[in-house]
Amino acid sequence: xxTAPAAVSTALxxxxxxxxxxxxxxxxxxxxxHATLTLGSDEIVALVGPSGSGKxxxxxxxxxxxxxxxxxxxxxxxxxxxxxxxxxxxxxxxKVGFVFQSVNLxxxxxxxxxxxxxxxxxxxxxxxxxxxxxxxxxxxxxxxxAKNLPSQLSGGQRQRVAIGRxxxxxxxxxxxxEPTSALDTKLGEQVxxxxxxxxxxxxxxxxxxxxxxxxxxxxxxxxxxxxxxxxA
Amino acid sequence: xxxxxxxxARAKVRFALLIAAIALLVFLILFxxxxxxxxxxxxxxxxxxxxxxxxxxxxxxxxxxQGSVITPDMEADILAAPGTGETGPIGQGTFTGLPxxxxxxxxxxxxxxxxxxxxxxxxxxxxxTVIDGRLPTADDEAVVSDADVALGYGIDDTVTLLPGGKQIxxxxxxxxxxxxxxxxxxxxxxxxxxxxxxxxxxxxxPLPNVLGVIPADGFSADEAVASxxxxxxxxxALTRExxxxxxxxxxxxxxxxxxxxxxxxxxxxxxxxxFFLIVTxxxxxxxxxxxxxxxxxxxxxxxLLIQVVVIIAIGLAIGTLLYYPVSQQALGGIALQFETAxxxxxxxxxxxxxxxxxxxxxxxxxxxxxxxxxxxxxxxS
Amino acid sequence: MKLALKELxxxxxxxxxxTVILTLIAILLMFLGGLLDGLIASSTGAIRAQNADAIVxxxxxxxxxxxxxxxxxxxAQVEGVDxxxxxxxxxxxxxxxxxxxxxxxxxxxxxxFGYELxxxxxxxxxxxxxxxxxxxxxxxxxxxxxxxxxxxxxTPIAIIGFVKDTNFNGQSSLWxxxxxxxxxxxxxxxxxxxGPDVFQALIVRGDGDDLPDTIDAATGGATDxxxxxxxxxxxxxxxxQQGTFNQIIGxxxxxxxxxxxxxxxxxxxxxxxxxGVLKALGARSSTIFAxxxxxxxxxxxxxxxIAGTLVVLLxxxxxxxxxxxxxxxxxxILSVVLxxxxxxxxxxxxxxxxxxxxxxxxxxxTS
Numbered sequence: 001x002x003t004a005p006a007a008v009s010t011a012l013x014x015x016x017x018x019x020x021x022x023x024x025x026x027x028x029x030x031x032x033x034h035a036t037l038t039l040g041s042d043e044i045v046a047l048v049g050p051s052g053s054g055k056x057x058x059x060x061x062x063x064x065x066x067x068x069x070x071x072x073x074x075x076x077x078x079x080x081x082x083x084x085x086x087x088x089x090x091x092x093x094x095k096v097g098f099v100f101q102s103v104n105l106x107x108x109x110x111x112x113x114x115x116x117x118x119x120x121x122x123x124x125x126x127x128x129x130x131x132x133x134x135x136x137x138x139x140x141x142x143x144x145x146a147k148n149l150p151s152q153l154s155g156g157q158r159q160r161v162a163i164g165r166x167x168x169x170x171x172x173x174x175x176x177x178e179p180t181s182a183l184d185t186k187l188g189e190q191v192x193x194x195x196x197x198x199x200x201x202x203x204x205x206x207x208x209x210x211x212x213x214x215x216x217x218x219x220x221x222x223x224x225x226x227x228x229x230x231x232a
Numbered sequence: 233x234x235x236x237x238x239x240x241a242r243a244k245v246r247f248a249l250l251i252a253a254i255a256l257l258v259f260l261i262l263f264x265x266x267x268x269x270x271x272x273x274x275x276x277x278x279x280x281x282x283x284x285x286x287x288x289x290x291x292x293x294x295x296x297x298q299g300s301v302i303t304p305d306m307e308a309d310i311l312a313a314p315g316t317g318e319t320g321p322i323g324q325g326t327f328t329g330l331p332x333x334x335x336x337x338x339x340x341x342x343x344x345x346x347x348x349x350x351x352x353x354x355x356x357x358x359x360x361t362v363i364d365g366r367l368p369t370a371d372d373e374a375v376v377s378d379a380d381v382a383l384g385y386g387i388d389d390t391v392t393l394l395p396g397g398k399q400i401x402x403x404x405x406x407x408x409x410x411x412x413x414x415x416x417x418x419x420x421x422x423x424x425x426x427x428x429x430x431x432x433x434x435x436x437x438p439l440p441n442v443l444g445v446i447p448a449d450g451f452s453a454d455e456a457v458a459s460x461x462x463x464x465x466x467x468x469a470l471t472r473e474x475x476x477x478x479x480x481x482x483x484x485x486x487x488x489x490x491x492x493x494x495x496x497x498x499x500x501x502x503x504x505x506x507f508f509l510i511v512t513x514x515x516x517x518x519x520x521x522x523x524x525x526x527x528x529x530x531x532x533x534x535x536l537l538i539q540v541v542v543i544i545a546i547g548l549a550i551g552t553l554l555y556y557p558v559s560q561q562a563l564g565g566i567a568l569q570f571e572t573a574x575x576x577x578x579x580x581x582x583x584x585x586x587x588x589x590x591x592x593x594x595x596x597x598x599x600x601x602x603x604x605x606x607x608x609x610x611x612x613s
Numbered sequence: 614m615k616l617a618l619k620e621l622x623x624x625x626x627x628x629x630x631x632t633v634i635l636t637l638i639a640i641l642l643m644f645l646g647g648l649l650d651g652l653i654a655s656s657t658g659a660i661r662a663q664n665a666d667a668i669v670x671x672x673x674x675x676x677x678x679x680x681x682x683x684x685x686x687x688x689a690q691v692e693g694v695d696x697x698x699x700x701x702x703x704x705x706x707x708x709x710x711x712x713x714x715x716x717x718x719x720x721x722x723x724x725x726f727g728y729e730l731x732x733x734x735x736x737x738x739x740x741x742x743x744x745x746x747x748x749x750x751x752x753x754x755x756x757x758x759x760x761x762x763x764x765x766x767x768t769p770i771a772i773i774g775f776v777k778d779t780n781f782n783g784q785s786s787l788w789x790x791x792x793x794x795x796x797x798x799x800x801x802x803x804x805x806x807x808g809p810d811v812f813q814a815l816i817v818r819g820d821g822d823d824l825p826d827t828i829d830a831a832t833g834g835a836t837d838x839x840x841x842x843x844x845x846x847x848x849x850x851x852x853x854q855q856g857t858f859n860q861i862i863g864x865x866x867x868x869x870x871x872x873x874x875x876x877x878x879x880x881x882x883x884x885x886x887x888x889g890v891l892k893a894l895g896a897r898s899s900t901i902f903a904x905x906x907x908x909x910x911x912x913x914x915x916x917x918x919i920a921g922t923l924v925v926l927l928x929x930x931x932x933x934x935x936x937x938x939x940x941x942x943x944x945x946i947l948s949v950v951l952x953x954x955x956x957x958x959x960x961x962x963x964x965x966x967x968x969x970x971x972x973x974x975x976x977x978x979t980s
Binding site: 245246249250252253256257259260263264267281291292293294299301325327328339340341394397413414428431432434435436437438439465466468480481484487488491492495496497498499502503505506507509510511514515563566 | 630631633634637638640641644645648671672673674675677679680682707708709717718720722745764765801802803804806807808811823849850853855856861864865867868871872874875876878879880882935936937942962
């Protein structure tokens with residue numbers, strides 16, 4: 001079990017973040033309005049809201065996938081507010097992990113290779129990455145599934161591979177997008193237990209985007225979002 | 233119809249690339265069709281055009297006019313054959329010619345074909361399709377092939393043979409009457425003899441290269457050929473069509489082009505089939521959705537086929553449009569023509585093959601199960 | 614890039630059809646090129662083999678042996694030109710040859726040369742009545758030591774050995790002494806016979822920057838001289854064949870480019886969501902595009918390999934003389950290089966789309 005680097009105390013700091021889209025007819029749509037949010041370095045926060053509430057936008061901005069129109073974003077001590085696309089790309093390689101709703105494993109790579117994708121795309125450390133991948137697979141209970149393709153894995157197993165991939169680069173923050181929406185209650189609970197366990201044991205902060213009130217108790221606190229605005 | 237066109241409008245680059253590929257392929261195929269026909273006609277057009285139904289070469293000539301020589305003994309053998317009706321000598325030579333109609337004073341390899349004129353210029357060996365002017369009726373007059381007019385061999389132009397300076401006046405134009413892809417003049421036999429002497433004083437009187445033969449009454453051209461060949465192993469009699477087809481090089485040209493056409497022809501349906509198969513996979517979800525909301529499978533397939541037909545038709549049109557100006561040109565002495573028959577043939581062939589190739593994609597469309605709209609599966613992987 | 618190559622290895626099926634199409638196109642390129650090379654080689658071998666600084670024809674000959682005459686006075690003029698060191702006469706006649714063992718109507722096409730200065734690869738002129746033969750004549754059943762009968766006069770010529778790549782006008786060349794040639798010419802083509810010491814052309818060796826022009830100037834335009842390369846191009850049909858074939862080959866390469874562009878554009882559309890995920894994980898657009906190009910290059914290389922093998926096989930299986938095909942390594946390499954360039958350029962159609970893929974598309978419901 002690894003412990004998170006204790007260098008920073010907050011994993012995420014959003015201050016007054018605004019995201020405005022200009023539509024084809026010239027009108028503006030405000031997807032996120034004056035969002036302020038702070039996450040401690042090992043906090044798990046549930047981001048709850050109906051569809052279209054802006055939770056995906058917030059997540060995308062926090063993860064450096066989307067640029068904000070206004071506001072400050074600091075992740076793991078790095079201010080990404082003014083980063084250009086290239087800098088954001090590097091940032092994502094190093095500091096953030098994603099677990100997408102539709103899992104999105106690379107279909108022609110086996111479990112182990114899916115974990116190694118991030119290293120392949122970024123630093124290319126080689127042997128250390130492979131060792132870490134094997135260790136993660138072991139810890140996630142997938143050691144005997146290392147050579148299986150996603151099509152040969154169950155839904156829950158694929159979810160675990162995705163989690164492993166998110167942890168590979170030792171991120172400051174992991175973003176979970178609707179991790180249980182495609183799973184039944186029992187499996188959903190298993191996955192949330194796994195997430196909670198992994199995040200806590202490694203001391204990594206996480207945002208879990210969900211509209212499923214059943215799982216919020218696995219998180220340290222819930223933050224509600226409606227029409228682009230955060231409620232305490 | 234609506235679906236078909238809407239999709240194409242939304243994905244212009246992809247469909248444009250496919251049309252571009254097909255258009256280029258069609259252009260190349262048609263161009264090479266013109267090239268093949270132009271080459272063959274340029275080589276042996278004169279042989280097909282002259283009026284003798286049977287031509288007798290010497291075996292040593294290997295079915296090439298300039299290599300063949302008919303000695304008096306051979307001529308006697310030919311006359312003795314029961315299938316021989318009337319005969320006339322034909323002589324052929326290649327000379328350097330300076331056509332007066334050429335503004336740049338250029339000289340060209342010029343072929344002279346000499347035949348005995350007869351009373352009206354229509355002796356054995358005369359060209360059959362005079363499209364302008366008239367047949368020669370005296371010495372030093374000539375009928376030229378239509379492809380050569382542009383080079384300066386027009387009616388009333390004179391051609392000066394070098395060295396020696398012998399002059400010949402053009403009085404008529406015949407269709408597709410070239411030999412060896414060079415300007416070709418049909419002249420009287422005496423003009424031909426005179427020409428040979430004028431450029432090479434050392435030459436003796438040349439013997440005829442071939443004898444043109446009209447089959448005797450009651451003999452077909454093939455029967456006349458057989459009866460002449462029986463006379464002597466030194467004789468090589470051929471019908472006019474065979475003489476043209478079996479000139480060395482002609483068969484090679486046709487075989488080479490056949491391989492080329494086969495390959496290009498295969499590429500078109502492969503590209504079309506591949507394109508529509510991939511696109512069908514990509515549209516899987518929307519196709520499933522349409523089926524789920526009630527679109528009949530037949531409608532989806534016909535939308536696909538409409539796209540195929542439209543794409544290939546546009547490709548054919550563009551390819552033919554590109555081909556048209558090129559087909560009007562002369563390529564190094566080969567006169568190209570717009571081959572309407574080829575355009576029709578390839579249009580029908582490529583459309584049929586294209587539709588056939590897209591049936592693979594159509595099969596996939598038919599196998600879509602609407603229930604998969606709810607489970608989120610679809611056609612692809 | 615490793616990712617892209619892994620996909621190729623794990624999912625060969627999806628690239629199979631594109632590979633088939635590219636193989637067809639590659640075969641076309643190599644076949645067309647081989648046809649061109651074969652036509653040119655068999656027309657021009659005799660001239661290309663000449664070890665000459667100038668080939669001299671008479672002025673109205675249009676670089677054609679048959680219409681050219683160099684009499685002894687003209688030759689003397691050429692010999693006296695500044696810079697000329699050696700002059701040799703050359704002439705030819707094209708006839709059919711009867712080969713022992715072949716049918717009476719089954720003649721071999723030959724071009725009999727009489728020469729004084731030996732071309733490259735050909736020994737000095739043999740004794741009277743003998744000749745070196747281009748090895749292509751073996752396809753007609755000719756063997757060393759055989760006596761063949763040339764022309765309607767059945768002039769006997771003994772074949773004493775073989776040489777390579779010296780054909781002329783698509784016919785097998787025979788290389789003999791000037792007397793052998795001249796007598797054969799008179800016996801078989803009385804209308805074209807030449808006086809003693811008259812040749813059709815001269816092979817000239819010498820120094821000087823522009824020997825052909827110098828010679829023509831010195832003879833006052835009575836001669837028409839060429840360098841070996843110019844003489845090759847003056848052979849009727851050579852430049853036209855090259856021009857036409859190269860145009861066809863060029864358009865075919867363009868077709869390959871469009872086909873590759875099309876196929877990979879389709880593939881990119883299909884992988885949009887995958888690329889979105891990779892970008893979200895930190896892949897740069899350049900990495901993704903490089904992977905695309907790598908796949909295009911590998912697919913093209915495989916197609917070229919298969920095509921090359923098939924074309925070589927076709928060449929071996931073709932009966933000699935049916936199609937003038939000449940398959941050389943340089944032609945195959947050129948075809949492969951052209952295809953690879955087309956592959957890389959064809960991918961450029963997908964570049965814009967790869968650049969535009971937004972990593973944010975990976976998050977949220979995938980439609």
